[in-house]
Amino acid sequence: MVFIMNYTNKTKKLIISIFIIFLLLVCLNNVSATDNDNSKGNGNDTGNITANITLSNDIGADNFDVNITSGDQSVDDCQDTNSSALYNLTDVPTGDRNVTIAINSTVNILEENDALVFNITDGFGNPITSDVIFYLNNSVYEAIYDDVNKLWFITGLNSGYWNVKINVTKSVNVIANSTNDLNLSLILNQLKVKNEKVNITIDPVLPAKNGDISEIHVKVTDEKGNPIEGVSITISINGATGFSIVKTNSYGEAILNHNYGDGKYYQWWNKPGVYPIKVMTFDTFINGINYTAKSVDGSITLINNYTPKIEVISKNSPIALYGKSIVKVRLLEYYPTKKVGEDPVWAWHPISGAYIMIWLTGTTGTMLFTDANGYATYYFDPAKTGWAKTTVSYSGYHSGNITIIQPISKEISIYVTPRADLLITNVKKITSTKYKITVKNNGEVTSQKSKLKVYYNKGRNVYSRYITVKALAKGKSITITVKLNSNNKKYKKYAVINYNHKVLEYNYDIVSKIGSNYSSKYDYSNDKISFKSDYIRYKADLAVTALSFNKKTNIYTIHVKNKGNKIATGKIYILFWYGSQKKPKSPIRLTVTLKKIKGHDTRIQPGMTLNLDGLKYPDKAKKSTILKVLNSKYKKYVYINFNKKLLESNYKNNLKGFKKSQINIVS
Missing domain, CATH: 2.60.40.1930 (Macroglobulin (MG2) domain)
Known part of the structure; x- marks a missing residue:
């Protein structure tokens, strides 16, 4: 029995020992299995970051507030100057993580125009040149980085307390279950700036x-x-x-x-x-x-070494003589345009604000500006029929002796249509009812068929005859017999060629006289004449219409109009006096020659008025007399062609008297 008991105690100890070993194995096995499950299940592995911050201070700061942040992890500390400290961030998620080191201090600047110098390196002594932000008194400051000496500078500081903050951002690859080192060295100095x-x-x-x-x-x-x-x-x-x-x-x-x-x-x-x-x-x-x-x-x-171009946008051609001609042009230059990342695009572009000269052959020309779109419009009155050549010229753009844009010119041709000029040159009575009327084409081209109208007025009744006149070549005439009623003798008769204006005409005599003042109202002004006597010739009829006096020059001007149907040419004689018509006082005789010379025409065209200047008393002694007479009660008389040397159809309107109130005074 005892034996059995002894045996039982030994066995009991053995069993207890085996049971303890079994429990340890089971626990270890359970811990390993749990870690594996977490690793595979949620992927939330973390690691640690150790930041070693070394600060060397020579800027008068007592200490620095240091803050290390990565995501939700943060650590603060108050670090003494001229020291190193380790800062641990735990449970930082794995992967590349940005870590921001914020260093804050207060500096007392004692002198004006100081500078703060910062030497920022990693743990291996390599300078940090980017991802650094500086703050002065809580405002971002653009510090200067000296790439030669590898230093950061804040310059131009005035005396006083300044809050200085430096943010440095670094990237760290966080590995699970490990500690990752981040080293930063910051040396601060203060120096006087030059x-x-x-x-x-x-x-x-x-x-x-x-x-x-x-x-x-x-x-x-x-x-x-x-x-x-x-x-x-x-x-x-x-x-x-x-x-x-x-x-x-x-x-x-x-x-x-x-x-x-x-x-x-x-x-x-x-x-x-x-x-x-x-x-x-x-x-x-x-x-x-x-x-x-x-x-x-x-x-x-x-x-631009590309020649610019002148585009003709519009022109009106053909046009009438002295009709308003319009030429519109556009000035362009060729150059490329492009933007960042794009290829150049070559195109024509308007030249705005450019001086261009446009002139008609034989004229001095007109200076015009191109508008914002490069356009310029020119209006001119051609003085000759046929082809009128207009030249458009651009002298280019120059700066000093450098030509920026090349000069260019362009010729534009405009056709000015010539016309006929029909007029009646002679009327001759053959019988009491028949007249021969001569029609001439004084124009530049052959006329078309025209209509001749001959008529007279009897009370309210008009008696007319219409005759067709064949086409007349340039300078040719034709005589036509016209039969009127037997009761026409005592009435004034009229003959009008091209009365319906079916044939386009110019009055070339007036064109040569007034030039650019010519307008379409004169085109048919010489188509009509009147006659009453047995033999009517083509004659002038001079009439005095007005009298002017210039106080400054002491000169009179007589205004004479030709009411006839022929150009007044040759010498005319004029009498000028004051007093009465029958008892002239201080008469002056003046001779005027009416003629056409190169660039000057004093002939008086039918329907035109000529101003005859130069009526002045010959000696200074009589100047006061003239002024006195001007203000007197006496009339002034002008008698033109008094000796009838110039043949006229009517001499009754050659003499005219002017009262003081009728004289136009020019001061």
């Missing part, structure tokens, strides 16, 4: 053709003329900004050209012309010197 001005020189820019732009070479030097390396420089063209920034080389030089991309500017327009440029530097801190920003102005020239 400001120095820079000089910018722009080399002469060569003109560029076809809308391209030449390279622009600049040089930056200090106040002593020494080149400065590393100065940031950019350009503004015609007011456009936003171009890339380049840095000067060791010679202080930088090159800007038209290709778009890093360190180069792009041509945003291609229209030829002279454009302003502005080359600008930025505040740049180099080796303890703050080179202040500066800008200088220059210009670039884009020339």
Whole structure:
């Protein structure tokens, strides 16, 4: 029995030992299985980030507030200056995570125009040049990065307390169940800034053709003329900004050209012309010197070696003599346009505000401006029939001795239609009822068939005859016999050729007399005559219509109208006096020659009035007499063709008297 009991105790101990080992194995197996399930089930593995922040202080700050943030994880601490500290972020999700280190301090600036210098590196001493944001008094500040010395600068600080905050963002690849190190070294210094001005020189820019732009070479030097390396420089063209920034080389030089991309500017327009440029530097801190920003102005020239063109938009041709002719043209030039990322598109573009000269052959021409769309309209009155050549000329656009746009001219032909000029040159009575009437074509072309109307008025009744006149060649005449009623003798008769205006005419005699003042109202003015006597010739009929006096020149002007049907030509003699018609006082005799010479015609056309100047007393002694007479009660008398040397159809209207109130006074 005892044996059994002893046996039982040993067995009991063994069983207990085996049971404990079994429980341990089961527990370990259960823990491993749970971890595997979590890993496969929810994917929420995390890791830790350890940030080692080293701060070296020489800016007068007592301490720094440090905050490390990644997603929802954050840790804060107040770190002494000139020390290193470790910051742990736990349970950070795996993968690439941005970690922001914010370092905040207050600095007391004692002197004016100081600078804060920051040397920011990673744990391996490599400078951090991006993803750094600076704040001054809680406002973002654009710090200057010195790429030569690998330092950040805040310059131009005035004395006083400044809150300085630096945010540095780093990317960390977080691995599950591990600690990931992030190292940051920040050395802070304070120094007195020396400001120095820079000089910018722009080399002469060569003109560029076809809308391209030449390279622009600049040089930056200090106040002593020494080149400065590393100065940031950019350009503004015609007011456009936003171009890339380049840095000067060791010679202080930088090159800007038209290709778009890093360190180069792009041509945003291609229209030829002279454009302003502005080359600008930025505040740049180099080796303890703050080179202040500066800008200088220059210009670039884009020339167009494509010849412009003149387009004829409209013209009215053929036209009548002295009719209003309209020529509308458009001035264009050829150049490309393009935008960033697009290929140039070559096209014709209007030239606005350009001077163009338009003239008709034989005239001085007219200067016109093209409008915003390149259009110009010219109105002219052609003085000759046939082909009228109009020339449009553009002298180009020049800047100094550089031709920006080439000159060009274009000829435009307009046809001015010639016409006939029918008139009655002679009327001869054959019998009491028959008359021979001669019709002549004084025009430049053969006339068409026309109608001759001969009539007289008897009370309210009109007695008429109509005769067809055949076509007449230039300068030819035809005589036609016309039979009237037997009771026509005592009535004034009229003959009108082309009475219905079916044949287009000019009155060439008036054209030669008044030139550009000619209008269509004169076209048929010489088609009608009147006759009553047995033999009516083609005659003038001069009548005095008005009298003027100029106080300044002491000269009288007589206004004489030709009421006849023939041009008054040759010498005419005039008497001028005051007093009465029967008792002239101080008479003056004046001889006037009516003739046509080159560029001058004093002949009096039918229906026209000629102003005869020059009636003046010969000696100064009588000047006061004239003025006295002008204000006196005496009438002034004009007697034209008093000796009847000029053949007229009527002499009764050659003498006329004028009261003081009837004289036109010119002061």
